[in-house]
Amino acid sequence: MICEAEIAAALRGLFEGPVAVAVTRPAAPQPPLMPGEAAHLARARPVRLAEFTAGRSAARQAMQALGLPPQPVFTAPDRAPIWPAGLVGSISHCADCCVAVLAHARDYAAIGVDIEDDSPLPDDLVAEVCTPSERARMAQPQASAKRIFCAKEAAYKAQYPLTKTLFGFERFEVQFTTRHAFEARFTQATKGFRRGDYLPGRIASVTGHLVTGVAIGQIAAKGA
Template identity: 35%
Template sequence: MIGDLLPSWAVAEYARTDATDDATGVLFPEEEDCVARAVPKRRREFTTVRLCARAALRRLGHPPAPLLPGRRGAPCWPDGVIGSMTHCDGYRAAVVARAGDGLSLGIDAEPDGPLPDGVLDVVALPAEQDQLALLGARRPTVHWERLLFSAKESVFKTWYPLTGRELDFHEAQVTVDLESGTFSARLLVPGPVIGGRRLSSFTGRWAVDGGLVMTAIALPAATPD
């Protein structure tokens, strides 16, 4: 699944069904507080994606720890760890890596279906909408507008830990390569400065499988010039 889109230094775990209907005894008390008033669906997805994250952390040699949502809901990872989470109907996933191996990770999974009415205009730049039409003509079985949305979610999840700033949908332009299963995101605002070098774009991978559209970005610690 989504782990197939990631390099070997990133560890991913996923679940197609929720592990529990009751978070009691599964979540840390601090996590429990985050969903104390949540509806059951929200509790289940919150719990299961954290079980995925803890399983991935265990493979890195990290003991279980609370994974609390910070500002904008981004998870707060243990020291020395980078990561990302995603959840949608029928799928939960988390990916982690040692901070020495990567700068940032961003993953997203979405149901393989059309976007709700009105969302595409919020998400897509005019050039991206033109690209969607071309992609749809070449492979009409893929919901390309959903893939574009997913790619931009992965872009934001990669961007935010590096900057602590919001990134609007229209502040990155995504180009999808149909043949290679990759995409690039050109930042239309000044990117983060890493090691004295300003990043101007991210590159990721995408797949459509099992009723899902999935995208992933893994920014390595040493980026090419």
Template identity: 40%
Template sequence: MLELILPAVVACAESFADVPESTLFPEESEALGPARHEGRRREFTTVRHCARRALADIGVPPVPVLPGERGAPVWPPGVVGSMTHSAGYRAAAVARSVHVRALGIDAEPHAALPGETLGAVTRPEERERLAALAADFPRVHWDRLLFCAKEAVYKAWFPMAGRRLGFRDASVTFDPAGGTFRAEIVEGAGEEPPAPLVYEGRWTAGPELLLAAVVVPAGPAGIRPEPAAPRTG
């Protein structure tokens, strides 16, 4: 997935061009409805085409992937997954739940966040780290990458916790050399959350696109995973 290295148990599929709406299952067409914007219809259709390609890679036959609570995709029993779309890009990642408890992926345009957005999605300590990163590595829009990483964390968090996670409820630290990041759920996100409080993720930055992904290994609820060793490539 655009040079984003994920564990071998995770299957990914991506597309830079949209597919015909006829590839949808009837249930998906019904869920999409007749009145949505054409761009939204293309995103909805193609990202599900990607999902079925990824599911095939782990031995799951084609099935409808319907939107559930808060729009999160409903996967077949025994499967976890995540989908994302950005301008000219769609992708899906899936894994068997015996190997992976949850995963989240997100794609964003490689451009700066609008100025008013930065304060709404960051914590004070993050803004300090972003300023240092921007000074040392100016070719990456770290503010947008932070937004991307938090979206990936939320997509992993929500299926486990079943409740909202605000942008300021997680504090993200990037490793610019290793292409990794660490997200810590801060106090105030809820008492005794039924989900890990620390997430290790990976990121990549292309000329036009940013990608971030979080993979939570299968295991008992609430365990803080040990930090993953940085990987290159």
């Protein structure tokens, strides 16, 4: 059984500046989607529709936490959420939980968040997700393949609104600086980022889940 309050508190702790967070459950009843939000989901399976609905519900709860009226979050042709003007944010879901993190664009350039169940990454995915040097560091407790996967997911979501660049796991090299902090370093030049530039992030384990956050341009740290 998930504890929404504990997950929400862990999410807030991932960011230096002000953010609004919300946690929902796909299995629980949610308010209906707003007109136009489900335009691309005509053939979606019920489980996908439930996840999407829970994610949009979480996004609207986060808007209200920022003191804003709930607004639709449409989907771009590349499937990325289109946030209302003046907001940045990120949505993530796993089997039993959806999370949304939103902030004012004056405080962040972009945000990326990921939630996963805190279980080992399947063996057949380790080589796909982790570079040879990352695998060599996995003797360190904080550098498990699943934690590396989560870090890369959050970093990718943070960079995408700025670069609009699709790429694979090999484009980031993750190194944990502490148990709860990491750097996701670009292994290739990407629009707006040089090879070797990095995105700092944080990770936490809470109620059987891993939550990860990456912020770009946050007010507390130049270059973060």
